[in-house]
Amino acid sequence: MKTGLSIFIAAFIALGTSWCGFVLAPLLQLGSAQQTVILQTTDNWPLQRTGAATLGLQVYRAYGCAACHTEQVRQTGSAFEVTLTSLGNQKPADFIEFTKSLFVLPGLANYTNAIAASLNGWNGGLPKTLLTATDKDVATEMADRLKAVGVKSETAIIATGPDIARGWGSRLSVAADFLYDQPVQLGSLRAGPDLANIGVRAPDANWQLAHLYAPKSVTPNSTMPSFKFLFEVRKVGASPSPEALNLPKEFAAADGFEIVPKPAAKQLVAYLLSLKANVPLYEAPFTPATAAK
Numbered sequence: 001m002k003t004g005l006s007i008f009i010a011a012f013i014a015l016g017t018s019w020c021g022f023v024l025a026p027l028l029q030l031g032s033a034q035q036t037v038i039l040q041t042t043d044n045w046p047l048q049r050t051g052a053a054t055l056g057l058q059v060y061r062a063y064g065c066a067a068c069h070t071e072q073v074r075q076t077g078s079a080f081e082v083t084l085t086s087l088g089n090q091k092p093a094d095f096i097e098f099t100k101s102l103f104v105l106p107g108l109a110n111y112t113n114a115i116a117a118s119l120n121g122w123n124g125g126l127p128k129t130l131l132t133a134t135d136k137d138v139a140t141e142m143a144d145r146l147k148a149v150g151v152k153s154e155t156a157i158i159a160t161g162p163d164i165a166r167g168w169g170s171r172l173s174v175a176a177d178f179l180y181d182q183p184v185q186l187g188s189l190r191a192g193p194d195l196a197n198i199g200v201r202a203p204d205a206n207w208q209l210a211h212l213y214a215p216k217s218v219t220p221n222s223t224m225p226s227f228k229f230l231f232e233v234r235k236v237g238a239s240p241s242p243e244a245l246n247l248p249k250e251f252a253a254a255d256g257f258e259i260v261p262k263p264a265a266k267q268l269v270a271y272l273l274s275l276k277a278n279v280p281l282y283e284a285p286f287t288p289a290t291a292a293k
């Protein structure tokens with residue numbers, strides 16, 4: 001009986017601590033997560049997906065898209081980018097001479113080569129990115145020096161890292177992006193590109209439908225399996241359906257037939273187009289491209 005009690009206590013502790021680790025801790029961290037506000041706006045983030053897109057999430061889940069695609073952009077750091085917007089009354093050549101005087105400053109000395117390279121062959125076209133620095137102080141010093149001689153510049157925060165360089169997003173994915181998703185389709189294997197921002201990258205629904213029906217019809221060497229069963233091949237009625245896919249000849253249906261998406265395909269595409277992670281948040285700041293005109 002004595003051993004029975006110790007086994008019970010040992011099992012209780014083993015299961016209890018793992019329950020705390022796997023259930024309680026995440027719940028305390030994220031259980032009460034709410035909409036946040038997009039930086040420098042009063043807009044909320046994220047918004048509930050539309051009905052079709054919410055159903056599309058289940059289609060995405062059911063057909064195992066997450067086996068080959070992730071929905072999480074990673075970021076390794078941030079950089080501050082100083083972009084010239086106006087030279088005031090300076091000529092480009094004078095300005096290039098002026099930048100040479102900056103190179104003796106301790107903060108900017110390390111950026112001598114980068115600045116010189118970015119100005120090499122520059123003909124005065126604006127806006128011009130002058131400096132990309134990982135250090136905020138360097139960017140601030142640069143902006144201050146420029147301001148002192150009447151040159152206008154803008155400093156932008158940009159996210160850096162391989163995923164960002166591939167064009168998969170403007171910033172890392174954060175918990176808030178998935179607030180309304182049940183279950184979250186993070187994925188862990190990248191046989192295909194990350195889809196966290198596909199709604200921004202490929203916003204054309206017809207492209208998405210053609211790609212699902214026959215990936216090779218839009219991406220010649222694609223290795224993605226085709227999801228033909230999400231479409232119906234049917235005889236053209238009195239007039240062709242406005243929804244019929246417009247495919248290259250070798251993928252198109254036989255004469256007199258047309259290929260139309262079933263509801264699941266339309267929902268899936270609504271979901272794909274709703275995948276956007278392109279707004280700056282408190283926990284993932286960056287300067288959106290439109291703001292840095």
Ligand code: HEC
Binds near residue numbers: 268
């Ligand atoms: C066996 C792996 C695999 C599966 C499963 C898969 N994909 Fe893909 N997917 C790929 C590959 C590889 C590419 C890159 C080639 C291309 O664009 O077709 C890709 C590309 C894409 C793209 C274009 C991405 C871009 O940046 O242009 C989208 C959108 C997409 N897949 C959606 C889906 C959806 C939705 C599903 C589930 C219905 C799915 N994929 C299932 C492998 C897969």
